[in-house]
């Protein structure tokens with residue numbers, strides 16, 4: 337029987353992607369949609385400015401949106417996908433967990449808390465068991481798992497494939513699509529014919545979240561990876577798909593051929609939304625490209641290419657769909673992992 341789920345922030349850009357992914361999902365059945373007070377009481381069709389590339393599912397269009405409040409969500413809903421602005425998430429996600437809901441959240445609040453698992457299932461599924469520590473410490477019947485920032489998700493799987501060589505220093509420079517800032521995030525006058533070398537708080541997220549994701553969980557606490565990470569983040573006028581240039585210095589010698597093999601052989605998981613292969617490495621020197629490669633693996637694959645030696649270690653490019661693998665798809669995948677591991 338399908339698990340009854342809700343979407344918090346269902347009318348937003350990521351909320352719409354969540355609905356697009358969850359509506360046909362055989363393991364989940366959408367049973368609650370929440371948004372702000374100004375949307376509460378309206379049908380979803382009235383409340384949401386639908387902008388994703390498939391029609392609003394009929395049953396969803398006629399569903400009444402409620403306020404984002406535990407009292408408004410049916411108690412037989414077991415799992416909530418949250419795509420709220422982080423300031424709102426910081427206020428309302430914990431009360432849902434106190435009331436017994438399990439929350440798979442895409443919002444950045446709490447990602448670095450030491451009892452909140454930050455998970456990319458193919459990279460660190462074992463960190464999910466931090467939920468036992470979380471429940472002991474917070475006294476929650478529910479639980480909270482987070483997925484990382486979209487740019488973090490793009491390069492961390494490629495690093496995970498290289499950990500056996502001893503990661504020491506990582507430099508990453510991003511070219512991020514405008515959808516990452518939300519529909520009204522960057523004006524057309526700002527971004528057309530332009531590139532903006534600043535995205536608020538983004539560099540810090542890549543530098544800290546990557547070390548948490550590649551850290552070790554010993555069953556009681558999590559230690560962060562000791563590699564040094566330096567990030568530079570840029571907004572460019574693509575719609576979807578974050579492209580990143582990466583330089584990696586390792587303890588052991590690492591040739592481009594060895595790195596290519598390690599990425600190609602890096603295992604995926606047997607979860608419904610996990611692509612196989614997880615990392616697709618191109619031989620063509622001009623790939624990956626956002627427009628051509630962002631939908632690989634239904635938007636869930638990581639594309640890599642341009643592997644070469646450099647004075648700063650191994651150099652390569654990688655790419656992922658920022659609102660699917662980097663946001664909504666990442667939360668859904670964490671939901672599938674929660675289900676597989678028996679947390680719901």
Ligand SMILES: NC(=O)C1=CN([C@@H]2O[C@H](COP(=O)(O)OP(=O)(O)OC[C@H]3O[C@@H](n4cnc5c(N)ncnc54)[C@H](OP(=O)(O)O)[C@@H]3O)[C@@H](O)[C@H]2O)C=CC1
Pocket residue numbers: 344345346347348349350351370371372373374375376383404419420421422424442443444485486515516517518519658659662663
């Ligand atoms: N856009 C992207 O590609 C990515 C976004 N994210 C993160 O995901 C989250 C959502 O982003 P995005 O979908 O772009 O944001 P949007 O602004 O498009 O959507 C925000 C959603 O939250 C609801 N909301 C806003 N204020 C409140 C409130 N006070 N109480 C309850 N609900 C509220 C909105 O409802 P209403 O319609 O009623 O206002 C809407 O449903 C953010 O944390 C963002 O940083 C992460 C990765 C990528």
Ligand SMILES: N[C@@H](CC(=O)OP(=O)(O)O)C(=O)O
Pocket residue numbers: 422442443444484485486487512513515516517535538541658
């Ligand atoms: N800041 C990201 C999107 C985002 O909202 O990230 P986060 O989930 O860390 O808030 C971008 O602009 O592409």
